[in-house]
Amino acid sequence: MTDSYTKAVNSGFTKTLAKKLGLPRPAILRRFRAGDPLTVGPVLVVADDASMGDADTLAKELLGWGLDVRRQPTDDTRWGAVLLVLTETKRPTDVSSAVLATGSVLRRLATNGRVVTLSRAAADGDAPALAAARNGVDGFLRSLAKELRAGATGNGIVLTDGVAVNGTSVLATLRFFLSARSAYVDGQLLPVGPADADLPADWDRPLAGKVAVVTGAARGIGAAIAKTLARDGATVVCVDVPAAGEGLARTANAVGGTALQLDVTADDAGRRILEHARTRHGSLDVVVHNAGILRDKLLANMKPAQWDSVVAVNLEAQLRINEQLLGSGVEGLRIVSLASTSGIAGNKGQTNYGFSKAGVIGHTRATAPWAAAHGGTANAVAPGFIETEMTASIPFATREVARRLNSLQQGGRPADVAEAIVFLASPASAGVNGQVLRVCGQNLVGR
Amino acid sequence: MATRKPSDGSSRSASGTPARAANPHAPAGVRDAVIVGGNRIPFSRAGRKYADASNQEMFTAALEGLVARFGLQGERIGEVVGGAVLKHSRDFNLIRESVLGSSLSPQTPAFDLQQACATGLEAAITVANKIRLGQIESGIAGGTDTVSDAPVAVSEGLRRALLDASHAKTLQARLKAFAKVRPSDLKPLTPATDEPRTGLSMGEHQAITTARWGISRAAQDEVALASHQHLAAAWDAGFFDDLVTPFRGLTRDDNLRADTSTEKLAKLKPVFGRGLAEPAEPTMTAGNSTPLTDGASTVLLASAAWAAERDLPVLARLVDAETAAVDFVHGHDGLLMAPVHAVPRLLARNGLALDDFDFFEIHEAFASTVLTTLAAWEDADYCKAELGLDAPLGSVDRERLNVNGSSLAAGHPFAATGGRILATAAKLVAAKAAETGKPARALISICAAGGLGATAVVESV
Ligand SMILES: NC(=O)c1ccc[n+]([C@@H]2O[C@H](COP(=O)([O-])OP(=O)(O)OC[C@H]3O[C@@H](n4cnc5c(N)ncnc54)[C@H](O)[C@@H]3O)[C@@H](O)[C@H]2O)c1
Numbered sequence: 039m040t041d042s043y044t045k046a047v048n049s050g051f052t053k054t055l056a057k058k059l060g061l062p063r064p065a066i067l068r069r070f071r072a073g074d075p076l077t078v079g080p081v082l083v084v085a086d087d088a089s090m091g092d093a094d095t096l097a098k099e100l101l102g103w104g105l106d107v108r109r110q111p112t113d114d115t116r117w118g119a120v121l122l123v124l125t126e127t128k129r130p131t132d133v134s135s136a137v138l139a140t141g142s143v144l145r146r147l148a149t150n151g152r153v154v155t156l157s158r159a160a161a162d163g164d165a166p167a168l169a170a171a172r173n174g175v176d177g178f179l180r181s182l183a184k185e186l187r188a189g190a191t192g193n194g195i196v197l198t199d200g201v202a203v204n205g206t207s208v209l210a211t212l213r214f215f216l217s218a219r220s221a222y223v224d225g226q227l228l229p230v231g232p233a234d235a236d237l238p239a240d241w242d243r244p245l246a247g248k249v250a251v252v253t254g255a256a257r258g259i260g261a262a263i264a265k266t267l268a269r270d271g272a273t274v275v276c277v278d279v280p281a282a283g284e285g286l287a288r289t290a291n292a293v294g295g296t297a298l299q300l301d302v303t304a305d306d307a308g309r310r311i312l313e314h315a316r317t318r319h320g321s322l323d324v325v326v327h328n329a330g331i332l333r334d335k336l337l338a339n340m341k342p343a344q345w346d347s348v349v350a351v352n353l354e355a356q357l358r359i360n361e362q363l364l365g366s367g368v369e370g371l372r373i374v375s376l377a378s379t380s381g382i383a384g385n386k387g388q389t390n391y392g393f394s395k396a397g398v399i400g401h402t403r404a405t406a407p408w409a410a411a412h413g414g415t416a417n418a419v420a421p422g423f424i425e426t427e428m429t430a431s432i433p434f435a436t437r438e439v440a441r442r443l444n445s446l447q448q449g450g451r452p453a454d455v456a457e458a459i460v461f462l463a464s465p466a467s468a469g470v471n472g473q474v475l476r477v478c479g480q481n482l483v484g485r
Numbered sequence: 486m487a488t489r490k491p492s493d494g495s496s497r498s499a500s501g502t503p504a505r506a507a508n509p510h511a512p513a514g515v516r517d518a519v520i521v522g523g524n525r526i527p528f529s530r531a532g533r534k535y536a537d538a539s540n541q542e543m544f545t546a547a548l549e550g551l552v553a554r555f556g557l558q559g560e561r562i563g564e565v566v567g568g569a570v571l572k573h574s575r576d577f578n579l580i581r582e583s584v585l586g587s588s589l590s591p592q593t594p595a596f597d598l599q600q601a602c603a604t605g606l607e608a609a610i611t612v613a614n615k616i617r618l619g620q621i622e623s624g625i626a627g628g629t630d631t632v633s634d635a636p637v638a639v640s641e642g643l644r645r646a647l648l649d650a651s652h653a654k655t656l657q658a659r660l661k662a663f664a665k666v667r668p669s670d671l672k673p674l675t676p677a678t679d680e681p682r683t684g685l686s687m688g689e690h691q692a693i694t695t696a697r698w699g700i701s702r703a704a705q706d707e708v709a710l711a712s713h714q715h716l717a718a719a720w721d722a723g724f725f726d727d728l729v730t731p732f733r734g735l736t737r738d739d740n741l742r743a744d745t746s747t748e749k750l751a752k753l754k755p756v757f758g759r760g761l762a763e764p765a766e767p768t769m770t771a772g773n774s775t776p777l778t779d780g781a782s783t784v785l786l787a788s789a790a791w792a793a794e795r796d797l798p799v800l801a802r803l804v805d806a807e808t809a810a811v812d813f814v815h816g817h818d819g820l821l822m823a824p825v826h827a828v829p830r831l832l833a834r835n836g837l838a839l840d841d842f843d844f845f846e847i848h849e850a851f852a853s854t855v856l857t858t859l860a861a862w863e864d865a866d867y868c869k870a871e872l873g874l875d876a877p878l879g880s881v882d883r884e885r886l887n888v889n890g891s892s893l894a895a896g897h898p899f900a901a902t903g904g905r906i907l908a909t910a911a912k913l914v915a916a917k918a919a920e921t922g923k924p925a926r927a928l929i930s931i932c933a934a935g936g937l938g939a940t941a942v943v944e945s946v
Contacts, residue, residue: 276553280723283730284546287553291588297553299726318556318796 041425041441044448064447065189067221068150070457072242072269076217078148079118080106086136088126092203096123096156096212099204103213111143119152119216120144125203127157127171137178147190154215155179155194156203159229176227183225183480184445191220191446191480194227207233207469213241214461222422222454224445225480233469234413244464246271249319251311253277253302253355254329256285258426259376261292262452263326266460268293273319277302277311278329302329302355308362322368324463327356327375327398332428334387345390352394353401360405364412371414372463375402376455377474379422383483395420399474406472415471417462422478423449446479506617507946508804510835518613518786519799519946523908524551525782526732527739528896531632534735535779540569540576543732543781544583544629547901550730551625551783555797558588563621565595566608567628567783570899572599579629602850603808603931603939604628605782605903610941612786613803622791626907628900629781642667680934682814687821687850687934692758692769694819695853698860702768706750708852709773709893716890717743724889728908740776740896773852778896782904784911789946799946800911801927806941807831813936818871821854823938824930825861829872831940837926839879844913844927846906847881849892854932888913903931903939910943918945 047063068078081100085093093109100107100121108115122140127133140153147153157175164172175194183192193215201208207230214220238244250267254260255276264274274295278286283299290297298314300307315322330352333344356375363371380388381395398418405416423429423441429449432440441449458477461467506517526547529535535543544567552558567580576582581595600607605628612624642665649662679686695705719725720737755767757774785797792799809827811818824847832838839862847855861867862878872878889909892902910927917925927943 280726280729281731281736283550283736284732284734287550287730290553290556291549291558294556294558296556297550297730299730317798320796 077118085123210466222450235468243271250324256282266456308359444479518616528780531777561590601933603933604900627783630898688757690820705773705852712893716894719889775897780898821932
């Protein structure tokens with residue numbers, strides 16, 4: 039699935055040539071494989087003076103994960119990751135030494151290395167200096183991520199509502215950002231709050247015993263989501279339109295799940311999904327709204343059917359299914375919806391799609407408190423350019439440009455989106471709610 | 486691959502003394518066989534979408550859709566039984582080979598069976614009986630047929646020459662063997678479905694029966710029109726959403742003509758019965774006869790306990806079945822009249838009358854097969870003379886006949902028709918029972934070459 043350009047600039051003569059010509063050289067990203075080490079090398083934990091206590095706490099946790107944890111920025115190693123802890127920073131001037139210590143090891147950051155910041159969200163009532171220091175991390179991290187090379191990524195965890203630095207969801211998010219599971223997540227800051235949840239007994243099977251439904255599972259990103267959910271222990275109900283049944287059966291049989299041929303725009307889709315999950319598998323714990331369609335047209339040429347069908351599948355169906363599921367009192371439901379960077383930055387010819395995907399972001403935020411009242415969460419994932427049958431149909435030149443327009447200089451894989459979804463769907467992520475996680479290699483447009 | 490542990494085909498809790506059957510007419514010691522659901526691929530007219538698909542590919546696809554629907558990956562099914570009417574000799578283990586190519590446990594036994602167009606239903610009867618006797622806990626019945634990929638045989642002359650040549654020791658002897666081949670021997674023999682004992686095609690046989698019963702062209706076209714309209718409505722209503730899985734890009738039966746009309750059907754030229762003295766104007770056309778079709782179907786049957794252990798739905802019970810045959814060679818009955826004989830025996834054994842059924846699934850080999858069947862049951866003389874009944878068997882309420890269409894619209898891949906009909910009937914009775922709160926029943930009748938017929942009773946649970 040690695041595109042041929044990325045392959046060429048990473049091997050043999052073409053690699054040398056690309057280097058000489060100064061061509062962009064996207065790295066081959068490290069993806070999750072069971073049994074591989076969590077990071078590609080030792081982890082440096084640095085902090086400003088006030089945050090030293092939190093840094094110690096985190097260092098202990100990392101040791102517990104079997105990582106080689108260091109506290110001094112030495113130049114005798116290829117660093118797997120840098121953890122920059124700024125949780126107790128009070129003023130902008132506080133961060134200088136920790137930030138510069140981070141900078142001092144970046145040249146020795148390994149291929150596919152990680153930089154993760156931990157800070158607290160600016161909140162109402164913060165002193166101006168405190169708010170400045172906290173919000174400053176946002177601009178710092180996004181800029182740093184753009185400086186990283188060779189498949190290394192930078193992401194931030196933003197603690198909210200006074201959550202402890204070793205809160206369950208904080209640790210789950212930290213592990214996700216450090217690991218190869220977040221290969222195509224770059225330049226993102228994810229707010230994380232307190233959670234009434236435990237860390238998984240087995241980090242490789244966080245969804246053991248859970249029943250998950252994936253819509254649009256016949257192919258593309260949906261099929262990858264089903265496979266990743268199953269790999270992490272879930273029983274998967276695969277949903278797609280009856281006409282896509284052949285691919286749907288293939289997915290269901292590959293993941294040992296069941297196929298439910300159903301158009302998500304059906305009035306009773308939510309009830310039928312719930313009935314199937316409960317009668318066949320005993321419960322419903324996760325729903326992934328992945329089914330989606332494109333009907334690109336300039337607004338001036340847009341036909342009613344093109345506008346209406348996109349809104350019906352990408353947006354209305356999600357709303358109706360959520361209403362039916364939450365309305366039937368499903369407890370602890372994890373909802374993850376597919377948004378898109380087009381819904382954040384906009385895209386010519388995609389007024390309908392952009393409306394639907396921004397709508398997804400809107401309803402996700404609004405659904406979050408409702409889901410939380412039932413012990414669940416509602417989050418969205420916004421993929422950037424992902425290599426699928428859908429994007430393969432884009433003309434070559436446009437596609438070639440589109441896939442390079444991000445910090446990692448390449449398109450992502452369906453599995454990258456799936457990893458983010460599985461992370462959000464896992465019990466330990468309970469403290470992440472109402473958020474939009476971008477899986478876009480830090481696309482140059484949008485946030 | 487499969488997350489579910491391969492399970493023992495004969496589950497423990499269901500072993501020992503089998504649960505008593507709900508049917509009071511069932512023999513002692515026999516328990517129920519339930520129908521969990523079915524899956525088929527869309528049926529396609531010969532030479533179209535499945536032109537280069539083999540029976541094994543089609544049956545495997547039908548199996549895979551069934552496995553996906555019910556989460557049977559890695560499951561050891563008690564037995565998979567099915568067959569094909571037109572079969573290559575290399576397909577001697579067609580069903581077992583399909584199982585090996587599927588996501589079922591490779592420890593799932595299978596065998597091929599063949600009873601012409603009744604193959605699919607006979608497979609289900611066989612599986613149901615094994616379940617009823619407690620020999621297996623679960624089974625899959627089905628069938629597949631392709632006319633597009635049918636075996637082509639060589640002439641008897643060429644066949645002998647090839648065999649002689651392969652036994653010959655010297656080049657000279659080999660050449661000698663081929664010297665006997667005549668140009669006419671080189672013509673391939675395409676598979677014939679003509680009756681071996683009469684040399685007449687099935688259509689010509691039925692034309693005789695049609696004429697004898699005086700079935701009009703208009704009545705036949707009416708049956709054909711209803712079949713298309715009913716099948717189209719069922720597709721539109723989503724009835725097949727959990728009965729069919731697309732294959733090779735085909736998502737609906739492509740013989741279906743939702744827009745056909747009495748006028749269009751009336752325009753078609755008769756194709757059978759043109760040599761008969763009566764009627765002056767033959768009545769059987771391509772519109773009221775089934776087309777040559779490719780396709781495959783499967784049905785999952787089980788003991789009630791096996792289904793319950795796996796949280797599988799149960800649509801219906803396969804209550805009882807009866808097969809029959811007629812002497813169409815020397816006797817005076819029509820080739821496709823065997824089900825007419827089977828049904829009264831089946832009803833008598835189960836204490837049922839035609840009025841007791843909510844649905845009649847009568848295979849539309851030809852529109853006139855359905856009509857002669859109905860006419861025969863209403864005919865006092867025929868019922869007395871041929872069926873040995875004191876009174877006519879009775880009338881079939883046409884409102885209950887093939888309510889979701891049948892073979893005229895769906896097409897008729899011989900061995901696959903039984904599975905299509907059985908799954909449809911099971912779903913119909915389940916829906917009816919859920920709607921009315923009362924048990925619902927369907928009668929299935931399938932005629933077959935060789936003067937054969939298979940019939941069955943399906944009842945909601
Ligand atoms: N590929 C990308 O680069 C990209 C980027 C951003 C967002 N996304 C989003 O990710 C999701 C999956 O995208 P993909 O690239 O895998 O697309 P895809 O077209 O390959 O797959 C979408 C699936 O959804 C199914 N589907 C469509 N309408 C349906 C309905 N009414 N009911 C049930 N199923 C239905 C389709 O049959 C198909 O199997 C979509 O929501 C898409 O908008 C994709």
